Amino acid sequence: MRLPVWALALLATLIAQTVSSFSLIALPLLGPPLMQRAGLPPEGIGLVSALTSAGTCWCLASGGPMLLHHGPVRTLQIGLGCMALGLLVLSQPLGLLGLLAAVVIGFGAGPNTPAGSQILIRTAPPRHRTLIFSIKQAGVPLGGALAGLAVAPLVLGHGVPWALGAIIAVVLLTVLVMQPFRARLDGAERTGSPGWVRALLSPSAMARSIGALRAHPALPLLTALGTSFTVVQSCLNAFTATYAVTRHGASLVEAGQIMALMQGSSMVGRIAMGWVADRMGHAVRHLALQAVASALAVLLLITLGGQGTGALYGCAALVGFTAIGWNGVHIAELARVAPLHLVSDVTSAASLFGFAGSVCGPLLFTLVVGWTGSYALAFGLVAAQLAAFGLASVAFMSRSGGAS
Known part of the structure; x- marks a missing residue:
């Protein structure tokens, strides 16, 4: 049965939101062993949290041209790819340099709100719009709850590297799962913004976003x-x-x-x-x-x-x-x-x-x-x-x- 476009949009954004939240909440749950591997004190996880938030702020302030260029579904895939890359680097014993991967992870989480909103505002029936947005946002605590249930047993049963590998695999699998949604949800969204890479480092792009x-x-x-x-x-x-x-x-x-x-x-x-x-x-x-x-x-x-x-x-x-x-x-x-x-x-x-x-x-x-x-x-x-x-x-x- 072919789903109506609003249901397809809700499913796509809910999947991306849940997996993104799952990956973010996994970081503090893995905090002590990750900091030990990096040769840092346990409270160093606070630095990881701050850098993750900084990465998300960076994406929210400067990622608009990227969204315009690629369309919302592709942008969600790029974000998930960034999270997988950041988790891979963070898993390596690179000390403070490795912590910069937290910025990449936060950047990858950034597209969920703007890209999800762009998809849903165009597809959700007006009389149920707020409910549909709220179901999508329920993916945040859902991902957190899944992380709380799954991460600790993975670490205890198989160790930190295996647990991180499993999380990365889930994120990469989600990138593939999102691909079929592009045909129906990205077709009319792309307007072309070839300077989107430069915009990521442009103060004027940040000012336009806030404006x-x-x-x-x-x-x-x-x-x-x-x-x-x-x-x-x-x-x-x-x-x-x-x-x-x-x-x-x-x-x-x-x-x-x-x-x-x-x-x-x-x-x-x-x-x-x-x-x-x-x-x-x-x-x-x-x-x-x-x-x-x-x-x-x-x-x-x-x-x-x-x-x-x-x-x-x-x-x-x-x-x-x-x-x-x-x-x-x-x-x-x-x-x-x-x-x-x-x-x-x-x-x-x-x-x-x-x-x-x-x-x-x-x-x-x-x-x-x-x-x-x-x-x-x-x-x-x-x-x-x-x-x-x-x-x-x-x-x-x-x-x-x-x-x-």
Whole structure:
């Protein structure tokens, strides 16, 4: 049976998103043995994480011409190829030089948002658009959950080189799996941009990408709100397990289960929130209300999390559903309000600010905990800034007449 084009588009983007997320989450899971092979201390995995985010920011800022030249499916294949190459180099005992491969891995993850948005905005039925975008974004926690289940047994059973080889094989196999999608999804997308390689190192290309956020009055607000959500999400992903162990006496196994539950709940949340946003018909208002609800969920985590294991698990699930279940609605609304020819540029620029938040948020969180010794205060501050952005968005919409 021949799938409708929107279903084909969703399948292609979901596969690429899931495998990309699987490969990214595998890095911190492999952190200690990788750092040992590179002759670096275990905390060196933080440098890998920072360089990966830097690579993604590079792609989001300068990769627009590459997307225009090759089309979205081919660009996703190029990204997956970069991830495979970076993983191969990172697996070698090359010390600090090998860590530069993390930039290549991050660059390879970069095309998922702009290329996926370009595919889906042209194919998704408008009345189900937000739900479809949210299902695609559910590939992020799905890939993370698969990595959590598969990577550790691979390392324990066969060693780090075999585990890395298996991950690389999955990525390369996905490049081949994506090939049949090109005929139906890339045909009308390529406009030709022969200078795309030079653009990767061009400051003017980066400036043009960020300038795309002026294309619609709602884009600055959406970008700020998305960055605020990203700060909370990155802090939750980075510190929830440590918080559970150091402040509530959870074992490492329990902390892993809490994280798995939070990721699984966020996968459900992304799909459910997409369905709700389609029913509401006002995605910006939905995101503003979800921001306030997410902040309250984080406050419940720090106030009720110590009331027993059940409460900690329940609060983690609620936080995952709300504070990590926002991304699909956000990207769908960015794509909806952007001019059609600027969809990839707009989603790239907004995601660039989001990744900056994912770097700065955990760094500031670490400073607050270092200064005060309080995880509760740090979580409270990141929740407060999200609530403030949500309430400010409601006020802005009231003054501007509530444009959707």
